[in-house]
Amino acid sequence: MQRHLALGPAAEAELLAVVDAVVAQQRQLLEQSKAEAIRALSEGFAQKLADLQRELSEKESTVNTIARYFEEVVADLSDRSHRDPKTKLLNFDWFMERLESFLGAEQRARWCAIGVVDITSFKAYNDTLGHAVGDRIIERVAKILGEQIRSEDLLALERPVARDLHARFGGDEYCFMIPDLPGHSEAEHIAARFKNAVEGFDWTREDRRLADRPVRVDVGVVVLRLGAVDERRGVARKLAADLIHWADQLMYSAKGQRASHIYMICTRVVDGELLEVPDQEAVRLHSGAGAGFPAYED
Structure with missing residues (x-):
C-alpha cells in the first residue's frame, strides 16, 4: 500500500495543498457555526430579556393601578368622614x-x-x-x-x-x-x-x-x-x-x-x-x- 501511495514531490505538495485547503474550509465552517450558535444564543437571550422586561413592566403597571385604587379609596373614605352625610x-x-x-x-x-x-x-x-x-x-x-x-x-x-x-x-x-x-x-x-x-x-x-x-x-x-x-x-x-x-x-x-x-x-x-x-x-x-x-x- 505504501508503494501504491508513494508520491513524487510535486504530487505530495499538491496533496498537502488540498489537505490544507480542506482543513481551512472546515475551520471556516466551524467558525461560522460558532458565530451562528453565539448569534442564536444572543438573540434568544435578548428575546427572553425583552419578555422578562415586558412582564415586569406589566406587573409594575398592575401594582401601580392597585396602589392608585387604594389611594383613591382612602382619600374617598377620608373625605366622607369629614362630610355631613345628608348635605355632603x-x-x-x-x-x-x-x-x-x-x-x-x-x-x-x-x-x-x-x-x-x-x-x-x-x-x-x-x-x-x-x-x-x-x-x-x-x-x-x-x-x-x-x-x-x-x-x-x-x-x-x-x-x-x-x-x-x-x-x-x-x-x-x-x-x-x-x-x-x-x-x-x-x-x-x-x-x-x-x-x-x-x-x-x-x-x-x-x-x-x-x-x-x-x-x-x-x-x-x-x-x-x-x-x-x-x-x-x-x-x-x-x-x-x-x-x-x-x-x-x-x-x-x-x-x-x-x-x-x-x-x-x-x-x-x-x-x-x-x-x-x-x-x-x-x-x-x-x-x-x-x-x-x-x-x-x-
Missing part, C-alpha cells in the same frame, strides 16, 4: 379645624369672612309638611350655598382637593368661610347673592305646597381684617370659636326681624382678642388709610 357639606368639626389652620398661618389674604346661615321658620315646614320635605329643603339650601359661595370666592389652595369651605352647623344651620376678600363690602355682596338665590329658587320643584311658602334664610356675617399673622398664630383656635359665635349671634339677631336679613360686622384682632370695627373705621381700613394701620400694598 363639610362637617362642623372639620370646618373648624380648617378655619383654625387658616387663621394661624395665612399671610397673603387681607380680609376674610365667616358666616352662619339659618333657614327661617324651618320648624314650621317640618311640622306642617313633614320631615321628608324638611330634609329636601335642608339639602337644597346646602346645594345653593355651595353654588353661590363659589370656588372663585375661596383662597386658591396648593392641593387640587376640596376647595369648599361650607359646612353644616347642625339642624337647619350652616356656616361658610370666604378666606380672601379685597375688602369688607364684598362679603355682604356674596352673602346677598346666596340669600337672593335661596329666595329666588322655584321651591315647587321640591314640593308643590311650597308655592305659597317659599324658603328664606337669615345670615350673620363677621368680616375679619387679618393683619399680621403673628397677631393670630397663638390664638387661632380661640379666634375661630369667637368668629363662629359672633356670626351665630348676628344670625339670631337677624332672625328677630319680621323679614329675613343679613347682619354683618367688621372686626380685627387686638391683643389676641376679637374687636368690632365701627363702619367708618372699616371704610378707612379698606382704603388703607386707617389710623394705626399702614396702607396696603398691591
Whole structure:
C-alpha cells in the first residue's frame, strides 16, 4: 500500500495543498457555526430579556393601578368622614379645624369672612309638611350655598382637593368661610347673592305646597381684617370659636326681624382678642388709610 501511495514531490505538495485547503474550509465552517450558535444564543437571550422586561413592566403597571385604587379609596373614605352625610357639606368639626389652620398661618389674604346661615321658620315646614320635605329643603339650601359661595370666592389652595369651605352647623344651620376678600363690602355682596338665590329658587320643584311658602334664610356675617399673622398664630383656635359665635349671634339677631336679613360686622384682632370695627373705621381700613394701620400694598 505504501508503494501504491508513494508520491513524487510535486504530487505530495499538491496533496498537502488540498489537505490544507480542506482543513481551512472546515475551520471556516466551524467558525461560522460558532458565530451562528453565539448569534442564536444572543438573540434568544435578548428575546427572553425583552419578555422578562415586558412582564415586569406589566406587573409594575398592575401594582401601580392597585396602589392608585387604594389611594383613591382612602382619600374617598377620608373625605366622607369629614362630610355631613345628608348635605355632603363639610362637617362642623372639620370646618373648624380648617378655619383654625387658616387663621394661624395665612399671610397673603387681607380680609376674610365667616358666616352662619339659618333657614327661617324651618320648624314650621317640618311640622306642617313633614320631615321628608324638611330634609329636601335642608339639602337644597346646602346645594345653593355651595353654588353661590363659589370656588372663585375661596383662597386658591396648593392641593387640587376640596376647595369648599361650607359646612353644616347642625339642624337647619350652616356656616361658610370666604378666606380672601379685597375688602369688607364684598362679603355682604356674596352673602346677598346666596340669600337672593335661596329666595329666588322655584321651591315647587321640591314640593308643590311650597308655592305659597317659599324658603328664606337669615345670615350673620363677621368680616375679619387679618393683619399680621403673628397677631393670630397663638390664638387661632380661640379666634375661630369667637368668629363662629359672633356670626351665630348676628344670625339670631337677624332672625328677630319680621323679614329675613343679613347682619354683618367688621372686626380685627387686638391683643389676641376679637374687636368690632365701627363702619367708618372699616371704610378707612379698606382704603388703607386707617389710623394705626399702614396702607396696603398691591
